[in-house]
Amino acid sequence: MKGNTETLSLGQEPKGVAQMKRVITAFVIDLLHWAYITLVSYKIFYQKVIMGMRSPEFSWNEPVYALTIGAAIGLALFFTRFSVGRAIKGLYEIDENQGIAKEPFTLLGYFTVFITFIAGLFISQVSLREFFSEAGLLGAKRIFTALFNPNFGIIEPAIFAAIETIYMAFIATVIALPFAFLFGFFAARNLMTASPVLFFLYNLTRFFLNITRSIEPLVWAIIFSVWVGIGPFAGMLALCLHSISSLAKLYSEQIENISEGPIEAMTATGAHPIQVIWFGVVPQIVLPYLSFTIYRWDINVRMATVIGLVGGGGIGTMLMQYQGLAKWNEVGLLAITIAVIVWVMDYSSSKIRESIK
């Protein structure tokens, strides 16, 4: 209750200013929306479909023209019921009985999704002709035959590589654990708003976590394979970094969701603050933490396989080598091994998580 009233008083602005902001945002949305429609229509429907160009030239003038046209159309239609921006910002009076299903702005929205779908087909070069071409089908037959006749001669190195992958994922998870545990507290809003210093730390931690999390482990693996050399260590570091930021986020959300009741009750008994945390907070978070961590190990094993492809060691690296040599029977065996590991990890991690609920 306290929090709500605080945010309400913070969010208050003079009514006219707030309305003005909404109108401007609505117009910007319209402008960008029409610019997008113009640009996509020109590049895909005019240049590709009508003119039949394979790879049309691009110049930076095009988006500029598109924005200008977008501004013109957006302005022209802003006061009709075609304005998606006004609909999003809630500036239309909506007839409750009619709903919005048949409103012009809804239809315009459908149209945008439709042209995006068509443009997507062209951009991803979807081609049924190539999918069913004779040479293509022959190739598919060759690779599938090889995959279903795996070469069991390399089963020994494959198993060792798989073990390397599982252990690499395990070590990455374990090393990430204490860091994530600590950052989890720093990133929990309910514990960090007490003083400006804590709030600064909270924001700093959030910023760091968001940055590391938004860079894919694949990219970290490439960076670390240059740094410490190709091999499991690089892969482990990449997974570790990503695990820290992901786990810390999950942990902090868990701390934000605990019930205040036990904390209040422990405080009321006259317990020391450390006892309050140990008896009031920890029992509420320990099982979700365990569950998240096991799930993370499961994810790390899968990711370790992919990371191996860029030189992170383990079974992924082995897969990349045989694929490069076009030895499809060996690739087949590795694919089966990977499928088995992933299935076993998935199954056992979900069973463990179920049993500790």
Next chain:
Amino acid sequence: MTQKILEVEKLNKVYPNGTHALKGVSFDVNKGEFLVVIGLSGSGKSTLLRCINRLHEPTTGKIHFEGNDITSIKGKPLRSLRSRIGMIFQHFNLIPRKTVLTNVLTGTLSRNGVIKSIFGIFPEEDKKKAMDLIELVGLSGKENRRADNLSGGQQQRVAIARALMQNPSILLADEPVASLDPATSHSVMQYLKKVNEELGVTILCNLHFLSLVRQYATRVIALKDGNLIYEGSPSEIDENWFQTIYGEDAVEVTID
């Protein structure tokens, strides 16, 4: 002359968001009585109780507990004060996934060392006392059950045992039966009465239902919008007082 255990003088509480929850509330609690606080939701009852054991900080005013001014004590004296004031809550506030016994033993945290309690080491006499209290609240045989697997009424009885573990001289009860059904409500109130009469623990309790108030309270105070508007015996609350406390449109509902 009855002995006073608690004296509250001109207590004011203003929350950071500007809510004025208590407006100059003054009253005394006599040793051994069962004092009930009534009033609408939001009238300041919970705030009042939480100011007494300082879960919330009073803005102005004074609180004397057993003759000592406790309005602004901090640290260890505050923890030792809290250990002499038991508290039970509307939502029981037991520790989830811990056994009944462990929950009851948490009532002893303030007198047992931090390190020992973290490793789950409690003195034998505390364990014995915990078992006795579990029996007192009618839960013998359930001491090793997980507290969150018990029914609402049973959980509240565990909470009573936990509070009694503190050897409190007063027990604060914040809407102890508000999330229970009528039959269970009476059973929990009976246990509170037993604690009051047999163990001589003073009780300060927030309640919603007037029928329960008439049955269990020895004295009543009423809050409205943070002001104390009534102080007297439960039998004196007639139709007029009822409408003053709960508003013109209120209709009394009974619980039996």
